[in-house]
Amino acid sequence: xxxxxxxxxxxxxxxxxxxxxxxxxxxxxxxxxxxxxxxxxxxxxxxxxxxxxxxxxxxxxxxxxxxxxxxxxxxxxxxxxxxxxxxxxxxxxxxxxxxxxxxxxxxxxxxxxxxxxxxxxxxxxxxxxxxxxxxxxxxxxxxxxxxxxxxxxxxxxxxxxxxxxxxxxxxxxxxxxxxxxxxxxxxxxxxxxxxxxxxxxxxxxxxxxxxxxxxxxxxxxxxxxxxxxxxxxxxxxxxxxxxxxxxxxxxxxxxxxxxxxxxxxxxxxxxxxxxxxxxxxxxxxxxxxxxxxxxxxxxxxxxxxxxxxxxxxxxxxxxxxxxxxxxxxxxxxxxxxxxxxxxxxxxxxxxxxxxxxxxxxxxxxxxxxxxxxxxxxxxxxxxxxxxxxxxxxxxxxxxxxxxxxxxxxxxxxxxxxxxxxxx
Amino acid sequence: xxxxxxxxxxxxxxxxxxxxxxxxxxxxxxxxxxxxxxxxxxxxxxxxxxxxxxxxxxxxxxxxxxxxxxxxxxxxxxxxxxxxxxxxxxxxxxxxxxxxxxxxxxxxxxxxxxxxxxxxxxxxxxxxxxxxxxxxxxxxxxxxxxxxxxxxxxxxxxxxxxxxxxxxxxxxxxxxxxxxxxxxxxxxxxxxxxxxxxxxxxxxxxxxxxxxxxxxxxxxxxxxxxxxxxxxxxxxxxxxxxxxxxxxxxxxxxxxxxxxxxxxxxxxxxxxxxxxxxxxxxxxxxxxxxxxxxx
Numbered sequence: 001x002x003x004x005x006x007x008x009x010x011x012x013x014x015x016x017x018x019x020x021x022x023x024x025x026x027x028x029x030x031x032x033x034x035x036x037x038x039x040x041x042x043x044x045x046x047x048x049x050x051x052x053x054x055x056x057x058x059x060x061x062x063x064x065x066x067x068x069x070x071x072x073x074x075x076x077x078x079x080x081x082x083x084x085x086x087x088x089x090x091x092x093x094x095x096x097x098x099x100x101x102x103x104x105x106x107x108x109x110x111x112x113x114x115x116x117x118x119x120x121x122x123x124x125x126x127x128x129x130x131x132x133x134x135x136x137x138x139x140x141x142x143x144x145x146x147x148x149x150x151x152x153x154x155x156x157x158x159x160x161x162x163x164x165x166x167x168x169x170x171x172x173x174x175x176x177x178x179x180x181x182x183x184x185x186x187x188x189x190x191x192x193x194x195x196x197x198x199x200x201x202x203x204x205x206x207x208x209x210x211x212x213x214x215x216x217x218x219x220x221x222x223x224x225x226x227x228x229x230x231x232x233x234x235x236x237x238x239x240x241x242x243x244x245x246x247x248x249x250x251x252x253x254x255x256x257x258x259x260x261x262x263x264x265x266x267x268x269x270x271x272x273x274x275x276x277x278x279x280x281x282x283x284x285x286x287x288x289x290x291x292x293x294x295x296x297x298x299x300x301x302x303x304x305x306x307x308x309x310x311x312x313x314x315x316x317x318x319x320x321x322x323x324x325x326x327x328x329x330x331x332x333x334x335x336x337x338x339x340x341x342x343x344x345x346x347x348x349x350x351x352x353x354x355x356x357x358x359x360x361x362x363x364x365x366x367x368x369x370x371x372x373x374x375x376x377x378x379x380x381x382x383x384x385x386x387x388x389x390x391x392x393x394x395x396x397x398x399x400x401x402x403x404x405x406x407x408x409x410x411x412x413x414x415x416x417x418x419x420x421x422x423x
Numbered sequence: 424x425x426x427x428x429x430x431x432x433x434x435x436x437x438x439x440x441x442x443x444x445x446x447x448x449x450x451x452x453x454x455x456x457x458x459x460x461x462x463x464x465x466x467x468x469x470x471x472x473x474x475x476x477x478x479x480x481x482x483x484x485x486x487x488x489x490x491x492x493x494x495x496x497x498x499x500x501x502x503x504x505x506x507x508x509x510x511x512x513x514x515x516x517x518x519x520x521x522x523x524x525x526x527x528x529x530x531x532x533x534x535x536x537x538x539x540x541x542x543x544x545x546x547x548x549x550x551x552x553x554x555x556x557x558x559x560x561x562x563x564x565x566x567x568x569x570x571x572x573x574x575x576x577x578x579x580x581x582x583x584x585x586x587x588x589x590x591x592x593x594x595x596x597x598x599x600x601x602x603x604x605x606x607x608x609x610x611x612x613x614x615x616x617x618x619x620x621x622x623x624x625x626x627x628x629x630x631x632x633x634x635x636x637x638x639x640x641x642x643x644x645x646x647x648x649x650x651x652x653x654x655x656x657x658x659x660x661x662x663x664x665x666x667x668x669x670x671x672x673x674x675x676x677x678x679x680x681x682x683x684x685x686x687x688x689x690x691x692x693x694x695x696x697x698x699x700x701x702x703x704x705x706x707x708x709x710x711x712x713x714x715x716x717x718x
Contacts, residue, residue, distance in 0.1 A: 004669070005638050058660055112465075113473070131634055132661030134668070235634075242635040354621045355647045356601060 005131070009245060010235050012133045012141065016189055016201050017227025019145040022152070023182055024206030025219055029163040032093050035077065036186045036202050038101040039179070040195050042073035043187040045104045048111045066187050073100060074179030081175050130193050130235075131245045137192055144188055148181055164216065197246045201227060204253040208260055230256050278420040285412030292405025299398040300391060306401075310390075320393040320400065332385040339379035346372040434565055437483035437508060439494050441681040442544040443553075445690040447487055449579040450557045454568050457487075460500070463680035464656070472500045480504035485560055490514030493541035509564065516556035517543045520610050542679065546611035547587050547694055551580060586691055590698040591616065597705045602651040603644060603672070605658040608679050612697065618705075621649055624662060632662065644670040650708035653701070655679050675704035 027035060046069025047062045055061030080086065080096045152159060158168045159178055168174055189198045205227040209219030233256075234249030241248075269276050295303055310317045318326050350368055352358040360368065436457040438444035444459040451457060460476050480486070481504050488494055490512035501507070519539030543549050554576050562569040598617040605624045613620050622643060626636050644650070650672040654663050658676075667674050677697045678684035687693040 005634050005641075009634075129631060129659060129661045131632070131637060132659070132665040134665065239634045239638075242633045244631045244633055246631070351622070351643075354601075354619060355643050355649070356619075356621070357647065 006235055006239060008133050008135055008138050009130045010231065012130060012138045012192055013231035013235060013249060014228055015138060015142050015145060016193055016198070017205065017231055018224065019148065019185055020189070020198065020201035021205040021209070021223030021227050022149075022220055023185060024202040024204075024223065025209065025216060026159065026163040026178070027182075027202060028206045028210060030093070032077075032097055033203060034094060034097050034101065035179070035182070036199055037195065038077075038097045038104065039070055039073050039183040039186050040190045040198065041101050041104040041108070043067075043070045043183070043190065045069055045108045045111065048108050052111055052114055063187075063191075067184060070183035070187050071180055073104070074183045075176055076100065077179050078172055078176035081172055129246065130197065130249070133192055141188060141192060145185065148185055151181065160216065194246050196250050200250045200253045204230070204257050208257060211260065211264065226253075226256060275420060275423050278416045278423065282413050282416035282420070285409045285416060287409070289406050289409025289413065292402045292407075292409055294402075295394075296398050296402030296406060299394040299402070303394075306397070317390065317393045317397075320396040321389060325389055325392060329386060329389045332382045332389075335382045336379055336386070339375060339382065343372060343375050343379060346375060434485070434561065435483045436485045436487060436561075437479045439486070439488035439497060440544075442690060442693070443487050443489065443513060445681050446544075446550060446554055447557055447561075449690070450554050450572050450576045451561055452571065452575045454565065454571060455561065460497070461494075463678075463683040472496060472503055476500050477504045480506045480508065483508045484564060485509050485511055487511045487513060487557060487560070489541055489544070491519065491538040491541040509560070511556065511560040513553050513556050514539075514541065514543065516552040517549050519543065520614070540607060540610050542608050543611050544690075545609065545679070545697075546615045547583055547590070548615055549611065550583055550690070554580065583691060586694065590694055593698050593702050594618070594705075597702065600651070600705055601647060601649045602653050602701075602705075603640065603649055603666075604653045605663060606655060608655060609653055609677070612677075616698070616701075618701075621647065624652075624658075624666060631659070637662075637666065641666065641669045644672065651675065651701075651704050653677055656683055673704040673708045675700045677701065 027033060043066040046066040049069070050062040050065035053061070053065070055065070077096065077100065080093075086096075155174075155177070158174045160166070161168045162171060162174055162178065186198060189201075193201075205223035206219070208226045209221075209223040212222050213219045230253040231249060234252035235245060237243065237252060238245040238248035269280060291303070291305055294301065295306065306316075318329065321329060346368065349358065350365075350372060353360045353365060353368065433453070434451065434455045436447050436451065436455050437460055438447050438457055439460050441459040441461070441463045444457050447455060447457040458479055460479060477500065480500060483506070486501075486508040488497060488511065491514050519541075520543075521540050544553065558572050558576050561572050565572075594616045600618045601621040602613075602618055603622050603624065604620050607623055607625075609620060622640055624632055624637070624640065626632060632640070644666075650670060652663060652667055652672050652674045654674055654676045656676060656678070663674055666672065676684075677700055678687035678693055681687055681690055681693050684696060687696045
């Protein structure tokens with residue numbers, strides 16, 4: 001079942017990672033980060049106009065309109081390259097891209113008001129669904145992108161000169177060609193994977209490559225590795241923890257970049273010696289002082305760090321409860337665990353009845369429903385008891401934890417700053 | 424001039440959906456002027472307010488609405504219009520399915536459709552209490568027309584009841600059949616026509632399904648032999664196609680509201696269309712009830 005469901009999405013993700021890592025290097029080097037969002041929105045506008053003209057949203061007509069609009073968008077972006085008036089006013093390329101995006105999005109809203117099938121269909125077109133790709137989708141994408149890759153290989157020298165510096169004749173035409181190919185790829189990818197996933201596939205691997213390597217070839221290899229790894233890990237995580245696939249892969253790419261940043265930070269710390277270490281200690285001191293002060297000032301606000309710490313070490317909370325409160329908390333905790341198990345069992349029995357694996361007449365079904373609701377309410381009640389006890393603990397943690405943390409943090413900052421001045 | 428006099432003689436009513444618009448029109452006849460505030464082809468949750476709604480709310484003396492949490496945009500529109508037409512929340516007239524209200528106080532998690540499933544107009548039997556509530560509201564605004572309103576309502580319900588018998592007969596062979604829905608739109612429809620909703624593609628309304636949920640759904644559909652999927656015009660086509668091809672199921676795209684499909688032009692043809700499409704899908708899927716239904 002796993003392979004049947006996830007095989008083609010994984011193949012599609014790898015195909016997307018392949019072409020987008022390469023395009024991402026160019027986009028990053030040109031400083032036109034949001035060009036794919038703008039072109040995707042122009043493509044969506046095209047698809048919406050196609051609906052108005054009576055085409056079905058997933059049909060070839062809509063795709064043709066989307067491509068046509070994308071070509072027009074590409075021409076517009078290429079025409080805006082190096083305009084003397086814009087250069088004089090120091091208007092960056094991103095400004096024009098942002099304007100194209102906003103106007104295309106607004107026009108889409110306006111056209112949607114007149115479209116018989118409504119926004120849902122176009123939203124589906126824009127969002128795509130990695131989980132729903134079929135073998136035909138993947139093969140079509142792979143064939144298209146292979147053709148694009150061949151064209152780009154033939155034209156690699158002028159394209160590289162445009163993006164990474166160098167002189168090219170007919171720069172505006174090459175620019176148009178690049179945006180056209182780019183728009184064609186983005187339009188096709190977005191139909192399968194959605195705007196967010198396409199954007200992260202484009203930028204995250206390219207950023208990782210740019211940070212870790214100097215030459216475009218090495219950056220591309222690193223980008224491919226990051227993209228492939230995140231695809232496999234993201235899709236596996238989506239299955240393991242029962243999460244929507246596209247969003248999980250996006251989050252995984254973000255997490256990989258964050259991990260890379262943390263590693264680079266540690267490396268810099270190790271190389272920077274005592275001075276850098278003291279700077280980090282001072283920053284940690286500031287964080288501790290702020291967290292402590294927040295706890296002391298607003299004990300009933302959300303303190304996520306304390307929640308997490310209490311989950312790892314429950315003693316951190318129970319130490320601030322009276323023996324009686326501790327007994328109540330233990331009771332409530334046991335009841336929540338038992339109740340959650342009961343609710344899961346009842347829900348699965350309800351599902352069995354709905355699917356016909358178990359028979360129950362109408363009265364029994366209603367009794368089962370009522371019983372499940374009642375059980376859920378009891379669990380919610382026990383959770384409320386736990387929350388109330390936590391609020392009691394917070395009242396005491398405020399003085400015994402918040403105030404000392406503030407002082408310790410402040411002292412750490414002062415000490416680190418002083419020692420740093422001496423280094 | 425004549426138009427202005429005629430307009431003054433009719434009662435202006437704003438209905439939040441096309442379904443309620445049709446029911447108000449059925450009771451009010453030519454003595455009310457009723458328009459729908461929403462377009463059934465748009466997602467009610469992502470709706471932006473348009474000037475037409477403001478104008479409509481300003482001129483209306485009555486506002487007939489679905490209630491529960493079905494019209495999140497309505498409060499904004501009323502504020503923007505600065506109008507307070509007499510509020511007729513029709514949900515109070517019907518028995519609502521699946522309410523979670525007792526849990527709301529104790530549980531801090533957000534709930535979708537927490538006050539109960541709002542798609543109650545999809546049970547044609549519910550037209551009786553709904554139109555009773557409408558009759559009461561219209562008569563309170565125009566006491567002199569009460570008899571005419573009551574006549575209109577009786578005529579409409581007689582027509583509807585005659586059709587209901589026909590719809591029931593059409594779906595009777597499939598009583599007890601199991602179907603899978605995309606959104607949680609059809610519990611009232613299912614209860615009236617005697618089929619069972621075994622599962623939903625979207626576990627939480629509006630959130631795309633996870634692979635594990637879709638996998639479980641496919642397994643259960645295969646095990647239970649469920650081969651009918653009910654979708655709405657707005658359902659994500661790739662997901663529905665994928666599920667249908669994995670389970671060899673038939674997809675029936677039903678209209679959740681009057682006007683959501685060009686063939687569902689009014690409240691009665693809404694059920695004509697839905698009953699016929701469902702019956703055809705069940706026929707092609709070769710659905711036989713897994714459990715015999717007691718007569």
